[in-house]
Amino acid sequence: xxxxxxxxxxxxxxxxxxREVLDAATLSAIRRRGGRRRTARRTLIAxxxxxxxxxxxxxxxxxxxxxxxxxxxxxxxxxxxxQELDPLAEQALxxxxxxxxxxxxxxxxxxxxxxxxxxxxxxxxxxxxxxVALAAKTYQGVTMFPAHAxxxxxxxxxxxxxxxxxxxxxxxxxxxxxxxAGDAFLACVSWQNNTCVPALMxxxxxGQLHYSWGMGTEEFLKPGSDMEVxxxxxxxxxxxxxxxxAGLPGTDVARVEFVTTDGNVVVGRVHQGLVEGDSMMSGxxxxxxxxxxxxxADGEVIEDHPLRDCDSPVDCEVR
Numbered sequence: 001x002x003x004x005x006x007x008x009x010x011x012x013x014x015x016x017x018x019r020e021v022l023d024a025a026t027l028s029a030i031r032r033r034g035g036r037r038r039t040a041r042r043t044l045i046a047x048x049x050x051x052x053x054x055x056x057x058x059x060x061x062x063x064x065x066x067x068x069x070x071x072x073x074x075x076x077x078x079x080x081x082x083q084e085l086d087p088l089a090e091q092a093l094x095x096x097x098x099x100x101x102x103x104x105x106x107x108x109x110x111x112x113x114x115x116x117x118x119x120x121x122x123x124x125x126x127x128x129x130x131x132v133a134l135a136a137k138t139y140q141g142v143t144m145f146p147a148h149a150x151x152x153x154x155x156x157x158x159x160x161x162x163x164x165x166x167x168x169x170x171x172x173x174x175x176x177x178x179x180x181a182g183d184a185f186l187a188c189v190s191w192q193n194n195t196c197v198p199a200l201m202x203x204x205x206x207g208q209l210h211y212s213w214g215m216g217t218e219e220f221l222k223p224g225s226d227m228e229v230x231x232x233x234x235x236x237x238x239x240x241x242x243x244x245x246a247g248l249p250g251t252d253v254a255r256v257e258f259v260t261t262d263g264n265v266v267v268g269r270v271h272q273g274l275v276e277g278d279s280m281m282s283g284x285x286x287x288x289x290x291x292x293x294x295x296x297a298d299g300e301v302i303e304d305h306p307l308r309d310c311d312s313p314v315d316c317e318v319r
Contacts, residue, residue: 081105082104082176085107086105088175089105089176092154096109096110098110102235105176106177106178106235107176108178108180111180111182113149114149119211122191128190128196129273131186132269132282134183134184134284135284136183136284138202138212139178139233140181141170141178142158144181154177158175178235181212182204182210183203184232184243185209186200186280187199187209188275197215197275198214198245199212200245215245220247221247222249224249226303227246227247227303228318229244230246234284234285236284241286242287242289243283244268244285246282247279247280251278253296254295254297255295256268256270256292256295259289260287266284266285269282281294289307290306291305291307307319
């Protein structure tokens, strides 16, 4: 495969041919070119059944600089969430041992005995340095696990839901059913000895660390660039929240605050040394995040970053 393909050309490969499964060389090129791009929530396209799939759908969004406005502004929602459990989610809550309702419309299932079929690992990648445990979990959809891991009604019901969508995804969680995939870690991952990029990783029950998604646009962590913020659902407290990440070039960040839409302030963690010469930050946020404020050692604000408005799942990947 031509290593000089553009991102758009690579995405054309992702969606070309309804039953095409991309070869290892194509996958490696997509991962290397997409290393600074966040994968969308709907990462895999279903073809007929969950066992026959295309590949990870990478999405690009450009980070917008913070406005400097000091007042918290509510992050725009792509769509209003449902107000009650879907019937399939309600049945899962009642019949799957260990299932927990975490919001008006969402249920988290414990990991099944079988391992997920869909981690985005590559033989060309390696973790640089020590990964950071985040005291949180990562989540996947029912059909990212083998069919035999679930009762037939759950797997087939989820598959029916996915196939009814305009662009059928594998592993959709839009029906309100999430599956705990493993422990969440933040790490710096490189491909073929290239500069490493921050990534969310999952450690499964067998102790293996798997790549979930990478962070950042093409400008992320470049000198003079603004903060970029990334979000992942966090239900580890038994309620819906967010696992938030942010990054800034340089090593001046000494403290970070994550401010929610209702005004709560969470003091996060600063991960100096995770990415050489740059600052990564993380925090577990109850509710929804509105802004991230980074401070230097003297308490001076380096950047006060309100989450930018967004209007689609793709547009909302980098905030």
